[in-house]
Amino acid sequence: MPATPAWPPQSTPRLFVEAPLHAGAAIPLDGAPAHYLLSVMRLKEGDPVKLFDGMSGEWLGIARAVRKRDLVLEVTEKLREREAVPDLWLCAAPIKKGRIDWVAEKACELGVARLVPVLTRRTVVDRVKDERLRAHMIEAAEQCGRTAVPELGETLTLDAMLARWPTGRALFFADETGGAPALDAMRARAGPAAILIGPEGGFDDAERAAIRALPQAIGISLGPRILRADTAAAATVALWMAAAGDW
Amino acid sequence: MPATPAWPPQSTPRLFVEAPLHAGAAIPLDGAPAHYLLSVMRLKEGDPVKLFDGMSGEWLGIARAVRKRDLVLEVTEKLREREAVPDLWLCAAPIKKGRIDWVAEKACELGVARLVPVLTRRTVVDRVKDERLRAHMIEAAEQCGRTAVPELGETLTLDAMLARWPTGRALFFADETGGAPALDAMRARAGPAAILIGPEGGFDDAERAAIRALPQAIGISLGPRILRADTAAAATVALWMAAAGDW
Incomplete structure (x- = not known):
């Protein structure tokens, strides 16, 4: 035949x-x-x-x-049928055009459910162009075979995001001052999660304290090199997907 | 005090x-x-x-x-002192400008020891601009605190690369037709390694057979979504670093 x-x-x-x-x-x-x-x-x-x-x-x-x-x-x-979407949000401080577009593209390709722009004190980009971010995610979904486009959450200040953080959702954040190896921390905590990535200048001390005060927050280490915000976003999402067994 | x-x-x-x-x-x-x-x-x-x-x-x-x-x-x-460099090479088919520059930048930030441009049958970019790739890696090293710049290997055809492949170095390649979950495969095989990433169109059947025929080759799966070449490069390098305990 x-x-x-x-x-x-x-x-x-x-x-x-x-x-x-x-x-x-x-x-x-x-x-x-x-x-x-x-x-x-x-x-x-x-x-x-x-x-x-x-x-x-x-x-x-x-x-x-x-x-x-x-x-x-x-x-x-x-x-x-529509894909099963792993329950991971990426909460990312806006960074300059090109790099934030790339984060939106990679977030979609790597499989996140939701992208939330977060304004921090050192965020230098003052406006998030929702339409453009969404267009990048749609284009990425067309390319990578996804049948779901990540939701684009409302842009929030870090304080507002922390104040209304869901009880059952882990918040992994790259802690430049220490933290558990990312993969071990992610394997130890299954279930709904989010990854929080700061702007180019990182979080300031008060912000880091506020994040740490959230019971759902888990500081992670991303190794000995200082990763740019866009690299940190792609690397941590890839690790989470692998740890969650999605890959 | x-x-x-x-x-x-x-x-x-x-x-x-x-x-x-x-x-x-x-x-x-x-x-x-x-x-x-x-x-x-x-x-x-x-x-x-x-x-x-x-x-x-x-x-x-x-x-x-x-x-x-x-x-x-x-x-x-x-x-x-100079950093200890994890013994990972990234062997990547050239892709269009912007995306290959980004791969060079991310390879450096994420910690690879060596970047090797590999020409495959579906590679549409016919010339690799060594100077530009090296400049991107130097700039990334300046930014991310590395004290070593990844070596830029000579551009090779896939056949030439496979023909002279070092005995003791594992070659992980993203196998669209199957393969072990990437993280498991990487954890199971410690030691010197390389990651091979194809061009936008992937490897053709003959190339895939030639790669598989190499005893050091290990097919890995990168999950249910089709990753672009640049995304696959960053994601697999991040996974290898985490699996190797560098993070």
Whole structure:
């Protein structure tokens, strides 16, 4: 028996859509997503597209009514159920453009459930561009095969975040003044968790004391080198995923 | 007793120099490093600078003969011995600019001993700019407090690399078709190691077979999501460091 060619093929474009998906739905597209499918990916009438809405898994769409700048995707069948999302939040102080965009991308790829921008005293970036962070996470989800896009939490000050911290959620924070080896600490504390990453200048003493005063806080060490904020975010999320057995 | 202020202070600039360092050496600086110290960091006569040459640890330098565009650093005393470098190589297929620069930066920050560019069949970047990669690693070493800069290995084809692979060095590679959980595999195999990361399109079947045929090769799994090459590099290096107990 000859091998059946994979359908849809591996090269099938993958697209996030805001509209809820179901069999029989017709998704009209114009603007940037249509440009991507028609001009970049050269989609033709009848070609497949993988679609996900972040909620209902991954669906097969077929290109219909293809014109120069718009088309309709006819949703035919479900390809995959929505992924199980490991219960990890990344709470990160905004850092300069480029680096924060990269943190949002990596947070999505590595599998976090939620990204929360946190304002600290040494945060030099005064405004978080929610739209841009969300766009980076959507693009990363399209690329990496996720069927869920991380939630983008409301931007909070560190004090406000600590004041309303959920009882059952561990808060791992990189403690430059000491702390347990990250992997051991993460293995010792299963369940819902969050990782808190400070800005380029780190936390100040008062902030570190406030974090430590939270019963759910666990100081971790990230080794002998001083990691930049973006590196620390990616490294700790990777360790948590591996410790949680998601990998 | 009042606390003695830290000397040199935490904000002291840190600089890599090519010349070997020793007490009493006089390091003349002009061009970009002098601009950085004088115009960006506002260094004045008598101010401290931390210096490292990648070989002999970290030294204290004092600004002398400060002029508009040049100065001399007088090396006075050794501040730290050279770090112990974990014996990990990162062998990475070149990917597009920006992303490969980022891989070089993260490899340095996370502590690798050596970065080796590897050309594979699906590598679309045809030339590796050694100078640029090395500059990114030096800048990262200056930032993250390393006293050693990762060696930049000669760019090799995958076949050439496999043909001369050292007997005692494990080669972990992300195997999209399966493999042991990364952390377990790394914990089970201590000692000299390398991580091999393919290009955006991954390895082709023949390449994967050639890698697997190497007795030192160990396929690892990086979880259910498809990681971009740069993410896979940072995540696996972080895991190896944690598994090796460097963190």
